[in-house]
Amino acid sequence: MTKNPAKDFGPIAEDYAFFEQHSSEAERDAQAYWNQLTRCVPSTGAIRMLDFGCGSGTFTERLLNRISWPPERLELTLLEPVEAARRQAVSRLAGFAQRPARELRTLPADLAEMFDVIIANHVFYYVTDLKEQLKKLIAALTPSGLFLTAIAAQSNALIEFWVVGFGLLNREIPYNTSEDVEAALQHLGAHYQKQQIAYELSFSDTEENRMRIIRFLLADHLAQIPVRPLVELFDKYSQGGRIFISTASEHFTIR
Numbered sequence: 001m002t003k004n005p006a007k008d009f010g011p012i013a014e015d016y017a018f019f020e021q022h023s024s025e026a027e028r029d030a031q032a033y034w035n036q037l038t039r040c041v042p043s044t045g046a047i048r049m050l051d052f053g054c055g056s057g058t059f060t061e062r063l064l065n066r067i068s069w070p071p072e073r074l075e076l077t078l079l080e081p082v083e084a085a086r087r088q089a090v091s092r093l094a095g096f097a098q099r100p101a102r103e104l105r106t107l108p109a110d111l112a113e114m115f116d117v118i119i120a121n122h123v124f125y126y127v128t129d130l131k132e133q134l135k136k137l138i139a140a141l142t143p144s145g146l147f148l149t150a151i152a153a154q155s156n157a158l159i160e161f162w163v164v165g166f167g168l169l170n171r172e173i174p175y176n177t178s179e180d181v182e183a184a185l186q187h188l189g190a191h192y193q194k195q196q197i198a199y200e201l202s203f204s205d206t207e208e209n210r211m212r213i214i215r216f217l218l219a220d221h222l223a224q225i226p227v228r229p230l231v232e233l234f235d236k237y238s239q240g241g242r243i244f245i246s247t248a249s250e251h252f253t254i255r
Helices: 010-022 025-040 058-067 083-092 130-139 159-168 178-188 207-224 228-237
Strands: 047-052 074-079 102-104 115-121 141-151 192-204 242-254
Touching (some): 010 207, 025 058, 025 115, 025 192, 058 083, 058 115, 074 083, 130 178, 141 178, 159 207, 178 192, 228 242
Parallel strands (some): 047 115, 074 102
16 A cells, blocks of 8 residues: 655644643653764854755754854755745754755755755655655765654654554554665665664653644544544653653664
8 A cells, every 4th residue: 555644744743842841752862862962063164954845844953052152054945745844944044154044845857966064853754755855865965965864663662652553443553663764775785874762752641642642643643533542642651640651762874
């Protein structure tokens, strides 16, 4: 079956913000990227960076604050199909580069060896034509460039909500996971390294807070799924009035 990973974040923006506020995922991802970039980016010259799936720019703001590249060196390209989110990213990230960011809605065909750094942070879940998009991104790297991406595997605790939810509909998960990214990279013959980055999700244990995470994960599919089995999935993570989930994402580094 062909996957259809499209997901509209507009109606679940507040639920996603709740996840961000109560998860250490973004901080751990930024630290892991920083560890790679400080070792590999040249100390002089332009740094041409593509943020693939930048959203509203909140993660990239966190990353660039940590890295502190001189604004005169950074040349930023922001790719995001949702215009309202992309415009927020342009505004949010304006102070990190002297030149205005280049804006893209989709990947054009003329990006060969254009970027020193490509970041794709937790976006490949929702990308159609995954292998073709990865092929284009790899081709867009300079010979010394670095492509960093994070995505959860099926072993991630939150992916269990997809497994159970879509299982109740007798459907396969319509989103990509780390296993799909790795299979595509192997098919492309890409040279990559992979590591697990641990993070935690913790919040006050109320039914509404459980539902916030469920809505974030299932979005518009939730209307078709019995909710109670999903709510009860949190029971094993309940400790003293709080939900505490310790899990991990997988990071791929492509050079």
